[in-house]
Amino acid sequence: MPSILIVGTGAIGAIYGWRLSQSAQVTTVCRSNYSVVQEHGFSIDSKKFGQEVFRPYRVVRTVTEAVEANGSTPFDYILVTLKALPDMYSTTDIIGPAVTPGKTTIVLLQNGLGVEEPVVAQFPTNPLVSIVAYIGTSQTSPGHILMVGGEYLVVGNYLASKVDNTAQRQLLLDLFEKGGVTFTAEDDVERIRWQKLFWNAAFSSVCTLTGMNTTEVLNNKAGLDGVKSVMKEMILTANAMGYDFDVESQMDAMIKGSATNVPNYKPSMQLDYERKQQMEVEVILGTPLRRAKAKGMAVPYLELIYNLCSAANARNLLHNTSSLGTLLPRTSFSISDVGDQIRNYFVTLRRQTLLPLFSSLFFHSSPPLTTIQPLSIMTTVRALNDDEVFNEMKKMVAFIKQEALEKAREIKVKADEEFNIEKAKIVRQESLNIEAVFERKIKQAEVQKRISQSNHINKARLRTLQEREHVLDDLFEETRGRTQQLDKDESGYSDLLNKLVLQGAYTLMESDLAIRCREQDVDKVKDAANYAKEHFEQTLKSALNITIGDDYLPSSNAGGVVLTGLKGKIVVDNTLEARLEIVKEDMLPQLRVILFGHSPSRKFFN
Known part of the structure; x- marks a missing residue:
């Protein structure tokens, strides 16, 4: 099932995400409506498609969060339904974390001209599909979508893009068709x-x-x-x-x-x-x-x-x-340039519209302004009577009152603007503080989670090592018990003593040797001493004198001999216990591999 990420899920994003979800896995990036959509989904009332609650496969706050939630699997499509405001933010920077080069198809469902240019420049190896929408829909409140009429899409190619999008566009059209969307396909979307x-x-x-x-x-x-x-x-x-x-x-x-x-x-x-x-x-x-x-x-x-x-x-x-x-x-342009154009506009408007209007009012026709004759000048002068003085005073009071009201309105407007600016500043600062606290707590929670996870892993490793040591100890203990039975085999044990004494003689390379053994092994050790002496003298052409001391080894020993030379200064311990310890040290790595297999974290074995 194709995976689609919708960036900017307002009214249009919700409608088309809903229709695509009939046959695709849709993840929506929501901002102001995140909490409502996460908990309740989109409540959609559409004249064409009916009423339904649309619950996306996954709802996230940011594109980065969507990528992390999707794991190592890239999105097949990114449907961009953001308002096109290149002077406020960069669409390519927003969708960038979710774009896999050469893989992800970028679908632009936005107003205006040239929205494709930065996408082609930033992602030259990605397929691009550009869509022009004709739809009447709005988000009346967070998560509530009203679609008042029909809808119609023109799905086209952006000719400046050199990446072939034929397969991706056809799959997208199939998804739209399964969702009941009305559309046509065009080769040149910029014409539309x-x-x-x-x-x-x-x-x-x-x-x-x-x-x-x-x-x-x-x-x-x-x-x-x-x-x-x-x-x-x-x-x-x-x-x-x-x-x-x-x-x-x-x-x-x-x-x-x-x-x-x-x-x-x-x-x-x-x-x-x-x-x-x-x-x-x-x-x-x-x-x-x-x-x-x-x-x-x-x-x-x-x-x-x-x-x-x-x-x-x-x-x-x-x-x-x-x-x-x-x-x-x-x-x-500068603000002063705009002010000049506004003033010129209204000067033209006054000349072309207001003056002819006043002319028609006074003359009940529309004569050219040059035909307006000035009023004849009155030459008589007289004093004002009481009524005229009163009327002039009323006019003056009304004028002063009007000026005062306008000044009051001006002060109020300025105060309201300053209040709104200050309020926005405070709200923004507090929002940043809350976001900072929230991010800090999230990081702390993540650190604690990782520490806890690491502790559990370490404890599990220690338990595993302990169990392995117990298995090896049991193995060597069992082997040690079996060595106690070696002297039961008279012939085999005698042969073993012969070899142990001869090896000790070769190791010491001395002419006078003393041997310690168990008391019950004295006779067998004498035979072994004679065997070793004969072979030593025959091989090295040197005399060898071997004496068996009466300082016997404990009878609890499994067997074997201890040879000394230079009057006890050099010792070769060839008891069965000593030989077992040598075997234990030499064979321990091989035994670990045989019993437990190779360690997955080990890279080198030589």
């Missing part, structure tokens, strides 16, 4: 991404900046003009990249389709802005803008809308963080 951007770049940005939904924008002439201007420049940019889209037909289809298919709809960029979350400005507007400029194109509407949305993104980021230095790390 451009088509989706025609709508997304135009409607998402205008809806975000005006606060209107799609229907309100379509019914507002200025708003619709803005949509058309941005959309036209997007289509022209795509054609400059080598495509052949018809500008008018594409715009007509997008606008008519919006009125029919997505009435009163708020795009995801607009929802992110309202929730004060980061918008996918770079991949929806930034990448097309940079490609247009690289082609030497003038796209003033796209550039303006990009700068305005980037400024809105910066404001939201400022609202959510205490560090101004982190704002817009990859944008190519």
Whole structure:
């Protein structure tokens, strides 16, 4: 069964992870919804697929945790459903620990243009599958997924990737089919991404900046003009990249389709802005803008809308963080530039819209501004009466009150912003402290676990060694008992004594030797002494004198002899007990191997 790691398991990741789990082993990386999903799974309510609780094979907090939990087995697929925010984080750095070079297939299910570029650069030997999704789903609360309509995927090739993904893409399509997912396969996914951007770049940005939904924008002439201007420049940019889209037909289809298919709809960029979350400005507007400029194109509407949305993104980021230095790390404009463009925009808006409007109000028509005649100047001067003085005072009081209210609102707004910044700073610091304590306790627990495990292993090793020593002691004790029976064999024991005495003589190489033996072995030792003397003199041509002392060995000894030379200064102990100890020392390694086998940790045997 294929193993799939889903990184960024929000609404889209949960839906498609659920469908893939029908025939694959799915691990999900969850962050804010981790606790709920770990305990209860995903509670999914889908108009197309029905209601069900989806419990992934494994739920983890990080990609590294997923890799550790999966052991030495690499993932077959990594499905990336993260929001595409290249100015905030690196997708390749996040998924990197789980990517096995040449093995893992990376599947990108993200918005925008150019999301594949860093993946191909970072992982040039891995198969890549790029997907464009058309789906209406959201996570209403942690672990609760609502899918309001149908869904549709375009699964395609990214032509800049040189790794053949045919087999991997077909297996993925089979998994989607088994899960009931609607899809088509395309050879050039970037063409589809451009088509989706025609709508997304135009409607998402205008809806975000005006606060209107799609229907309100379509019914507002200025708003619709803005949509058309941005959309036209997007289509022209795509054609400059080598495509052949018809500008008018594409715009007509997008606008008519919006009125029919997505009435009163708020795009995801607009929802992110309202929730004060980061918008996918770079991949929806930034990448097309940079490609247009690289082609030497003038796209003033796209550039303006990009700068305005980037400024809105910066404001939201400022609202959510205490560090101004982190704002817009990859944008190519300054806050003052954005301010100049905003001022120019509203100056133009005032000239083109407000002045004609005031003109129509005063003149009940729309004459050119140059036809407005100044009012004739009044030349009579008189004193104000009481009513007029009172009215002027009322106006002055109202003006002062209005100024005071505006100043109060300004102070409140500034105080709220400072409060939110300070609160965010405190919350972040406390979160870091809690994470640090948590990590320290985890490390302590891991250390204790390893110490305990090591102690158990050492105790087991010691018990094993003790048992082995007991076995060897029993073996030698049994052997020692059997040596006590050797003297029962008269012939064999006599022959053994002959050899022991002769070996001792050869070892000492002295002419006068003294022998100690057991009292009951005296006769046999005399015979052995004669045997040794005869062979010694015959071999070495040297006389040998052997005497048997009356300082006998204990009768409890198993047998054998002790030879001494140089008046007791040199001793050769050839008792059976001594010979057994020599055998024990020499044969102990071989006995260990015979009885217990080779040690698995031993590498060398010579």
